[in-house]
Amino acid sequence: MRDFSYLRADSIDAARQAAALPGAMLLAGGTTLIDLAKCGVTEPETVVDITHLKGLDGITVDDRGATIGSLARMSSVADHADVKSRFPAVSEALWQAASAQLRNMATIGGNLMQRTRCPYFRDPANFPACNKRTPGSGCSAIGGVTRGHAVLGTSEACIATYPGDLATALVAFDAIVHLGDRQVAVDDFFLLPGATPDKEHAIAPGEMITAISILASAAARRSTYLKVRDRQSYEFAAASAAVGIEFEADGRTIRDLRVALGGVGTKPWRARAVEEALKGKLLEPDTVRRASQLAIEGAVDHGANHYKIELAPRVVARAILKMGETA
Amino acid sequence: MTSKTRIPIKLQINGHRHELEVEPRVTLLDALRDHLGLTGTKKGCDQGQCGACTVHIDGQRVLACLTLAAQAEGRAIRSIEGLADGDGTLHAVQAAFLEQDAFQCGYCTPGQIMSAVACIREGHAGSDDEIREYMAGNLCRCGAYPHIVAAVRQAALEIASSTETAS
Ligand SMILES: Cc1cc2nc3c(=O)[nH]c(=O)nc-3n(C[C@H](O)[C@H](O)[C@H](O)COP(=O)(O)OP(=O)(O)OC[C@H]3O[C@@H](n4cnc5c(N)ncnc54)[C@H](O)[C@@H]3O)c2cc1C
Ligand code: SF4
Numbered sequence: 001m002r003d004f005s006y007l008r009a010d011s012i013d014a015a016r017q018a019a020a021l022p023g024a025m026l027l028a029g030g031t032t033l034i035d036l037a038k039c040g041v042t043e044p045e046t047v048v049d050i051t052h053l054k055g056l057d058g059i060t061v062d063d064r065g066a067t068i069g070s071l072a073r074m075s076s077v078a079d080h081a082d083v084k085s086r087f088p089a090v091s092e093a094l095w096q097a098a099s100a101q102l103r104n105m106a107t108i109g110g111n112l113m114q115r116t117r118c119p120y121f122r123d124p125a126n127f128p129a130c131n132k133r134t135p136g137s138g139c140s141a142i143g144g145v146t147r148g149h150a151v152l153g154t155s156e157a158c159i160a161t162y163p164g165d166l167a168t169a170l171v172a173f174d175a176i177v178h179l180g181d182r183q184v185a186v187d188d189f190f191l192l193p194g195a196t197p198d199k200e201h202a203i204a205p206g207e208m209i210t211a212i213s214i215l216a217s218a219a220a221r222r223s224t225y226l227k228v229r230d231r232q233s234y235e236f237a238a239a240s241a242a243v244g245i246e247f248e249a250d251g252r253t254i255r256d257l258r259v260a261l262g263g264v265g266t267k268p269w270r271a272r273a274v275e276e277a278l279k280g281k282l283l284e285p286d287t288v289r290r291a292s293q294l295a296i297e298g299a300v301d302h303g304a305n306h307y308k309i310e311l312a313p314r315v316v317a318r319a320i321l322k323m324g325e326t327a
Numbered sequence: 328m329t330s331k332t333r334i335p336i337k338l339q340i341n342g343h344r345h346e347l348e349v350e351p352r353v354t355l356l357d358a359l360r361d362h363l364g365l366t367g368t369k370k371g372c373d374q375g376q377c378g379a380c381t382v383h384i385d386g387q388r389v390l391a392c393l394t395l396a397a398q399a400e401g402r403a404i405r406s407i408e409g410l411a412d413g414d415g416t417l418h419a420v421q422a423a424f425l426e427q428d429a430f431q432c433g434y435c436t437p438g439q440i441m442s443a444v445a446c447i448r449e450g451h452a453g454s455d456d457e458i459r460e461y462m463a464g465n466l467c468r469c470g471a472y473p474h475i476v477a478a479v480r481q482a483a484l485e486i487a488s489s490t491e492t493a494s
């Protein structure tokens with residue numbers, strides 16, 4: 001790991017100013033940044049430690065919704081009683097991610113900013129070609145081993161999967177990312193790779209995530225996060241679904257539905273076509289399975305990741321039907 | 328390679344204050360092992376994947392290999408060396424690992440034990456399934472998992488009953 005200067009921020013403004021300087025990067029839990037610095041992927045000149053800042057780790061939940069400070073740890077949010085009861089999908093996405101130790105370190109702000117696990121991206125010594133790391137250098141994954149790569153939102157420049165679980169739950173419930181005074185819908189915060197896969201987030205140098213907020217809703221209250229992976233625990237998603245559902249008074253007709261996919265897209269993937277197809281319908285297995293196929297509209301595989309196109313709709317259907325059972 | 332100046336830091340480890348000078352990039356793991364001679368905390372992957380380097384910061388289990396030493400300034404750090412009582416009486420989790428034979432080569436063991444102590448304290452050791460889920464961040468290449476689960480289960484029961492009698 002190349003050496004860097006260390007600067008401990010004592011205020012949000014100081015952190016923003018320091019992070020705006022060339023080569024400077026914010027350091028929160030370090031579970032992405034230090035990892036990638038060791039891989040030689042990120043080479044900060046200065047790390048700006050924000051973990052000693054006060055007042056950014058609050059979690060407030062009331063009838064209107066939840067506001068979570070950017071320095072709140074994944075573990076605190078996952079275990080928060082009101083997050084569990086009003087936003088179960090958020091809690092479940094968090095406790096099924098990473099490990100207990102990593103969740104104690106990792107912050108909500110850093111979590112949104114985590115980078116892809118594309119093995120070529122993580123290995124610059126052996127794979128110099130990577131458009132995300134070095135724009136214009138090519139893509140080592142296309143034509144390589146693609147088992148973990150995305151099938152939705154890919155481009156000719158990059159097919160890397162966005163690996164995070166939390167953001168998948170957040171896009172399902174229209175969460176807002178707070179960058180100080182500026183607010184961005186979480187769906188707009190994540191960018192498609194297109195021709196510029198190095199640009200991943202709608203955030204400018206010198207901006208800092210200060211909080212995320214989510215509006216309360218009946219669908220968020222009856223929600224779940226279903227994560228399917230190669231081993232039962234401590235693994236990224238092969239495919240996952242965040243689903244929230246609200247029924248009419250009859251308890252069977254779907255009034256509101258939220259569906260988002262993880263592990264299959266270049267960004268957290270909202271599946272609005274599935275939602276629209278099922279609103280107003282009775283929750284019945286065949287109807288749900290047919291509608292869930294719409295989740296992978298436009299999917300493109302690169303060989304070894306073809307299974308994701310089969311898997312994702314099944315995960316969506318299973319999650320929706322599971323929510324129906326508890327009706 | 329840019330070489331940055333060393334920085335002075337003060338660390339509070341197992342109740343003792345240590346002053347050292349390190350390059351900013353030095354992790355807590357390297358500070359413990361290479362600068363302070365506390366080699367009980369192990370380096371497995373050095374990449375946040377195996378849990379061998381698990382220590383407690385302000386009572387929470389974390390990975391020392393992804394924590395900068397400088398970041399840990401002002402926090403209370405506890406490593407495996409600080410777990411037993413001053414008179415050498417083993418912590419309930421250490422004793423349970425011995426009794427259940429919960430290791431083979433022993434390399435992952437300090438990390439497993441530090442993780443288990445926190446797992447029990449968090450209330451995540453209620454069933455074997457829960458223990459498996461919440462101990463998943465500690466890999467064991469010898470595959471001692473069934474014995475590790477048994478040791479955590481035993482220690483959790485012992486700690487629960489001793490706090491009941493104490494209160
Ligand atoms: C072995 C392993 C397994 C994992 N498994 C999973 C998994 O299953 N699911 C999952 O979702 N995640 C997983 N992760 C990823 C993990 O969740 C992220 O690394 C973590 O959430 C990042 O948060 P952090 O606070 O450590 O960020 P840092 O590493 O400190 O920062 C990450 C990036 O965000 C920037 N940043 C940090 N805070 C802010 C802010 N407030 N505003 C703007 N920019 C900021 C930093 O400059 C840096 O570029 C895993 C990680 C590891 C190492
Ligand atoms: S898929 Fe994207 S991140 Fe992976 S090698 Fe290609 S350009 Fe790089």
Ligand code: FES
Nearest residue numbers: 371372373378392
């Ligand atoms: S050495 Fe830290 S997790 Fe492996």
Ligand code: FES
Nearest residue numbers: 431433467468469
């Ligand atoms: S006992 Fe050998 S790695 Fe666990």
